[in-house]
Amino acid sequence: MPDATGLELLAQEIRAAEGAGDDVILETLHFRDRATLTIQPRAIRLVLALLRTRGYTFLASLHGVDYYPEEPRLGVIYELLDMTRVDRISVKLRLPLEQPEVDSVTPADEHAPGWPTANHQEREVYDMFGVVFNGHPDLRRILMPEDYEGHPQRRDFPIGGEPVIFTYNESELLGARAPRPRAQATKPGVQP
Amino acid sequence: MSTVEHPPGTSAEHTPGVSEYRRREQSITLSAVGEQLDQAHTDDSHAELLTLNFGPHHPATHGVLRLLVNLQGEVVRDIKPIIGYVHTGIEKTAEDKSYWKVIPVVERIDYLAYYFNSMAYVGAVETLIGVEVPKRAQYLRVIHMELNRIMSHLVWLGTSALDLGAISMLWYCFRERERICDLFEMSSGQRMHTRYFQVGGVMEDIPVGFAAKLRTFVDEMPGRADQYKALLHRNEIVLQRLRNVCPLDTDTLLSLGVTGPLLRASGKPWDLRKAAPYSSYDDFDFKIPVGTVGDNYDRYAVRMAEIYESVKIIGQALDGLPEGPYITTDRKVALPPRHELATSMEALIHHFKLVTEGFRVPPGEIYFPIEGPRGELGCFVRSDGSSKPARVHMRDPSFVNLQAFSHMAEGSYIADMIATLAMLDPVLGGIDR
Amino acid sequence: MEIKRERIDGEQLRIRRLNSGQLLRGGDLQGPSQPAHLDGTDLDDDEFERYVQERVLTTTLDKAVAWARSNSFFPATFGLACCAMEQITTVAARVDIARFGFEAFRASPRQADLLVLSGRVSIKMAPVVRRIYDQMLEPKWAISMGACCSSMGIFNNYALVPSDKFMPIDVHVPGCPPRPEALMHGIIKLQKMVQNDPVMGWRERYDAVGTEEITSSA
Numbered sequence: 009m010p011d012a013t014g015l016e017l018l019a020q021e022i023r024a025a026e027g028a029g030d031d032v033i034l035e036t037l038h039f040r041d042r043a044t045l046t047i048q049p050r051a052i053r054l055v056l057a058l059l060r061t062r063g064y065t066f067l068a069s070l071h072g073v074d075y076y077p078e079e080p081r082l083g084v085i086y087e088l089l090d091m092t093r094v095d096r097i098s099v100k101l102r103l104p105l106e107q108p109e110v111d112s113v114t115p116a117d118e119h120a121p122g123w124p125t126a127n128h129q130e131r132e133v134y135d136m137f138g139v140v141f142n143g144h145p146d147l148r149r150i151l152m153p154e155d156y157e158g159h160p161q162r163r164d165f166p167i168g169g170e171p172v173i174f175t176y177n178e179s180e181l182l183g184a185r186a187p188r189p190r191a192q193a194t195k196p197g198v199q200p
Numbered sequence: 201m202s203t204v205e206h207p208p209g210t211s212a213e214h215t216p217g218v219s220e221y222r223r224r225e226q227s228i229t230l231s232a233v234g235e236q237l238d239q240a241h242t243d244d245s246h247a248e249l250l251t252l253n254f255g256p257h258h259p260a261t262h263g264v265l266r267l268l269v270n271l272q273g274e275v276v277r278d279i280k281p282i283i284g285y286v287h288t289g290i291e292k293t294a295e296d297k298s299y300w301k302v303i304p305v306v307e308r309i310d311y312l313a314y315y316f317n318s319m320a321y322v323g324a325v326e327t328l329i330g331v332e333v334p335k336r337a338q339y340l341r342v343i344h345m346e347l348n349r350i351m352s353h354l355v356w357l358g359t360s361a362l363d364l365g366a367i368s369m370l371w372y373c374f375r376e377r378e379r380i381c382d383l384f385e386m387s388s389g390q391r392m393h394t395r396y397f398q399v400g401g402v403m404e405d406i407p408v409g410f411a412a413k414l415r416t417f418v419d420e421m422p423g424r425a426d427q428y429k430a431l432l433h434r435n436e437i438v439l440q441r442l443r444n445v446c447p448l449d450t451d452t453l454l455s456l457g458v459t460g461p462l463l464r465a466s467g468k469p470w471d472l473r474k475a476a477p478y479s480s481y482d483d484f485d486f487k488i489p490v491g492t493v494g495d496n497y498d499r500y501a502v503r504m505a506e507i508y509e510s511v512k513i514i515g516q517a518l519d520g521l522p523e524g525p526y527i528t529t530d531r532k533v534a535l536p537p538r539h540e541l542a543t544s545m546e547a548l549i550h551h552f553k554l555v556t557e558g559f560r561v562p563p564g565e566i567y568f569p570i571e572g573p574r575g576e577l578g579c580f581v582r583s584d585g586s587s588k589p590a591r592v593h594m595r596d597p598s599f600v601n602l603q604a605f606s607h608m609a610e611g612s613y614i615a616d617m618i619a620t621l622a623m624l625d626p627v628l629g630g631i632d633r
Numbered sequence: 634m635e636i637k638r639e640r641i642d643g644e645q646l647r648i649r650r651l652n653s654g655q656l657l658r659g660g661d662l663q664g665p666s667q668p669a670h671l672d673g674t675d676l677d678d679d680e681f682e683r684y685v686q687e688r689v690l691t692t693t694l695d696k697a698v699a700w701a702r703s704n705s706f707f708p709a710t711f712g713l714a715c716c717a718m719e720q721i722t723t724v725a726a727r728v729d730i731a732r733f734g735f736e737a738f739r740a741s742p743r744q745a746d747l748l749v750l751s752g753r754v755s756i757k758m759a760p761v762v763r764r765i766y767d768q769m770l771e772p773k774w775a776i777s778m779g780a781c782c783s784s785m786g787i788f789n790n791y792a793l794v795p796s797d798k799f800m801p802i803d804v805h806v807p808g809c810p811p812r813p814e815a816l817m818h819g820i821i822k823l824q825k826m827v828q829n830d831p832v833m834g835w836r837e838r839y840d841a842v843g844t845e846e847i848t849s850s851a
Contacts, residue, residue: 039564039565039566040330040566042566042567066454067457068578069567069578071595073582073590073591085565087567087580091475096567123455123457124455124457125455125457126457127603128600129600132599136291149284150283151284151633152756152757152792153757160792161292165791166791167292167296167789167791168790168791169785169789169793170785170789172784172785172789257742257761257765263712263713263717264713264761284755284757285757285758286713286714286752286753286758287755287757287792288753288755288781288788288790288792288793289788289790289791289793290788292790292792293787293789293790305787305788311715311718355718355721358721359721370721370724371725371726374725374726375727377725378726378727381722391719391810392719392810393715393809628714
């Protein structure tokens with residue numbers, strides 16, 4: 009992992025890169041020996057291409073997070089790996105719910121090769137969170153049925169499920185206290 | 201085909217003992233048909249593509265994977281995998297449960313590598329909390345993980361050989377798997393999905409006969425693996441079906457995010473147990489098998505060799521198993537031993553708090569990668585300070601490796617595609633989560 | 634007290650044996666020929682002879698056929714998730730279902746008559762499973778193996794469907810995953826069901842006669 013100073017130097021290089029600008033890095037975090045860069049969503053392709061030239065050539069994971077109730081609500085995290093120095097760095101970006109769009113890193117363009125590994129992983133983030141990746145070759149649902157409505161892993165999507173019936177005439181015995189389908193959302197931070 | 205040419209030097213009437221039919225048969229040439237076939241090969245614009253659906257239910261025992269295959273004759277031109285038929289919403293379920301209760305939920309993601317799933321999750325939570333795992337627990341974790349790696353490779357070998365047609369391998373591999381499941385049952389009480397790894401260590405110390413039984417297993421397993429090698433390694437059918445079939449080079453694999461035995465088969469010696477050791481893997485001396493060409497045979501050979509290496513690791517771990525606690529002594533994270541509940545009030549309070557609410561994890565995000573039997577298995581945990589995780593995501597290796605399938609199988613025959621799917625070792629539970 | 638012994642002739646014994654067999658099997662004297670009164674006096678002699686003979690032959694043959702059917706299920710190769718691993722282990726050497734005659738796993742559902750639903754049925758997979766079950770020919774049975782398909786298992790969420798909701802299941806085997814011995818227990822229970830009560834069509838078994846949906850297709 010790059011240590012804290014290494015992370016800051018990396019952040020400076022990214023700010024100094026052309027097309028970026030000073031506000032491209034929102035936050036650098038060094039937590040438990042792991043480095044995280046939070047960037048502006050518009051610059052994701054630039055930052056990843058830059059990190060590729062610095063040695064982080066392997067995109068290990070691309071996943072989404074729902075930060076409810078903090079705003080901006082949706083986040084996408086890119087885990088990069090440098091195999092020669094065994095270094096990892098996370099690049100994080102936050103998206104508001106009203107406009108969950110970001111450039112897809114899958115396709116190549118004239119400046120840099122793409123990251124083909126992001127193909128299925130971006131589709132999964134789209135399926136589960138609703139983040140739209142502009143420029144993705146084939147953005148459609150991957151895990152849920154094609155005509156499913158809703159994005160299941162958002163925090164305000166109900167967890168669903170069947171009521172657990174413990175005996176065949178439970179509704180008569182318990183009356184109003186019989187279990188109903190679980191419709192309430194998973195509220196964050198609530199004690200069980 | 202209607203031209204009947206007499207071969208030079210013979211005349212139809214003068215050859216004795218050969219019937220008219222036989223003479224006519226031998227004198228027919230198929231040159232006209234041969235020309236048509238050659239044309240079809242080179243003239244792609246007239247080729248018709250047939251889209252065949254290898255539906256979610258098919259005899260290849262790799263789970264419910266649906267493939268849309270574009271075929272030109274018997275040659276595969278494009279493959280589109282369609283997944284989601286075992287999607288269980290595990291990550292969403294995990295947000296609803298306290299950290300302790302997530303362990304059995306997360307174990308069921310990749311159902312052949314359950315110890316690895318729980319190790320990735322438990323490692324992530326331990327890093328977030330900052331708790332240290334005692335040495336004995338680390339060695340026990342290594343023993344169980346390597347046993348699970350052997351078991352996963354055995355199941356892979358049995359089902360892949362079944363796909364290739366070597367049906368008896370299934371019974372031999374599952375015979376060994378039974379022995380490993382017996383060991384798991386001895387240590388934790390369950391054959392599969394054992395909940396053995398806990399945050400801070402392992403659930404229980406190993407029982408009395410475990411070391412002896414493990415020792416016999418370690419002594420006998422290389423001999424059994426030699427038997428499998430004797431059946432398959434130099435087998436003419438295996439060689440013809442797997443050698444030089446569907447190779448893929450390292451650069452394409454890296455750009456597709458492939459890790460694990462598939463990457464090692466193409467020549468890159470990347471293994472997280474050596475590169476970024478976790479859970480005392482650096483105490484053990486083992487090699488990483490690496491292939492050369494990257495074809496199906498190398499993928500098969502790499503996994504076979506990994507079985508031997510895992511046996512070595514288990515032997516070393518068993519020899520060097522240190523004494524000590526099997527779970528961390530931090531009572532805020534791990535349950536106190538039951539005998540303390542009768543004497544100590546704090547132990548009782550800790551027990552109560554841990555069982556009802558569970559421990560709280562300070563807010564943060566972590567990504568914890570380990571080397572699973574199929575590649576880099578990483579667990580991302582985000583905590584918001586409460587007793588339930590706010591996001592659990594498993595970076596499953598099969599999910600990412602599946603993207604390489606169409607690159608591998610393009611231009612090969614259907615039978616080679618099936619063999620490549622077998623060598624890819626996809627586990628649909630991990631792909632769909 | 635004096636015990637009176639009565640001599641019963643062969644005919645009376647046969648009638649009594651038949652009637653008691655009927656009662657033990659479930660009581661209702663329904664069948665292709667007219668139900669006779671318990672002491673066999675409603676039919677006159679010829680009809681009665683015929684009734685008795687046809688009964689004896691039919692029930693013994695039926696029993697033999699049911700026994701053969703129960704000992705030679707052709708399971709369909711159908712494994713979904715973790716339970717499939719234990720299902721394959723049931724085929725393997727330690728708990729060997731070939732002892733019971735079930736080793737002929739058929740890949741095509743048209744040739745199979747037992748569907749062992751092993752694993753979690755997601756909402757994308759449920760119509761596929763139903764289609765496979767419909768493709769099987771009568772008589773067919775289904776075993777729901779494991780907690781995820783019997784009830785929702787530990788994943789009580791949006792993505793799973795309990796198998797009872799879309800297809801008729803004969804035996805539910807609990808466990809997560811059930812041990813191979815537990816699956817054997819479930820299969821043997823199904824065997825007993827088939828031996829004793831061989832109602833062929835699933836619609837009769839599950840009281841679903843009249844629920845066929847006839848779609849107009851060209």
